[in-house]
Amino acid sequence: xxxxxxxxxxxxxxxxxxxxxxxxxxxxxxxxxxxxxxxxxxxxxxxxxxxxxxxxxxxxxxxxxxxxxxxxxxxxxxxxxxxxxxxxxxxxxxxxxxxxxxxxxxxxxxxxxx
Amino acid sequence: xxxxxxxxxxxxxxxxxxxxxxxxxxxxxxxxxxxxxxxxxxxxxxxxxxxxxxxxxxxxxxxxxxxxxxxxxxxxxxxxxxxxxxxxxxxxxxxxxxxxxxxxxxxxxxx
Numbered sequence: 165x166x167x168x169x170x171x172x173x174x175x176x177x178x179x180x181x182x183x184x185x186x187x188x189x190x191x192x193x194x195x196x197x198x199x200x201x202x203x204x205x206x207x208x209x210x211x212x213x214x215x216x217x218x219x220x221x222x223x224x225x226x227x228x229x230x231x232x233x234x235x236x237x238x239x240x241x242x243x244x245x246x247x248x249x250x251x252x253x254x255x256x257x258x259x260x261x262x263x264x265x266x267x268x269x270x271x272x273x274x275x276x277x278x
Numbered sequence: 279x280x281x282x283x284x285x286x287x288x289x290x291x292x293x294x295x296x297x298x299x300x301x302x303x304x305x306x307x308x309x310x311x312x313x314x315x316x317x318x319x320x321x322x323x324x325x326x327x328x329x330x331x332x333x334x335x336x337x338x339x340x341x342x343x344x345x346x347x348x349x350x351x352x353x354x355x356x357x358x359x360x361x362x363x364x365x366x367x368x369x370x371x372x373x374x375x376x377x378x379x380x381x382x383x384x385x386x387x388x389x
Binding site: 168195197199205206207208209212252254256258259263264265266268269270271 | 309380
């Protein structure tokens with residue numbers, strides 16, 4: 165059974181600081197997604213990582229994937245308050261009946277202090 | 279495009295009552311999914327569909343049924359609601375093996 169672990173679960177940081185969120189998963193997969201969720205809102209797709217060594221960047225966020233280590237990271241550079249949200253990684257796995265299932269980590273609740 | 283929409287946004291049920299949650303998407307996606315989100319547990323897949331007229335069980339299907347009579351709609355039914363089904367329900371849709379797009383969610387409370 166695929167397990168996805170994120171750490172830390174909670175992260176409080178000051179504006180301007182850098183930090184990394186880690187996502188480890190237990191079985192082989194070549195696809196991983198990062199989503200953002202604001203309180204009371206839906207999930208917004210941030211990054212789609214489709215192969216080993218993939219790196220994607222958008223503004224102050226950069227995501228990478230190491231399929232051999234079964235590890236993805238979401239790096240935050242010079243955090244700003246607007247980045248406060250919960251971040252989820254989700255690992256893609258094929259379903260026997262067709263389709264693909266996302267197994268989500270428990271999320272990292274990020275709070276950037278002004 | 280509206281993307282993925284869900285009806286209703288909020289609902290309170292009493293134990294034993296039934297209800298249906300409606301999900302609609304206008305992106306012509308083949309695949310549709312129902313997840314539930316509970317505190318500290320991320321999202322868990324309830325049921326999914328890979329095309330019109332087909333459905334399959336996810337990891338937490340007990341107590342739920344689904345139907346996909348039209349490509350754009352995916353219905354989630356609770357036949358006899360229980361307090362353990364208090365949760366936020368998200369519908370998602372996608373093309374095969376690419377990112378899933380999520381609806382705004384339905385917050386359900388079962389008393």
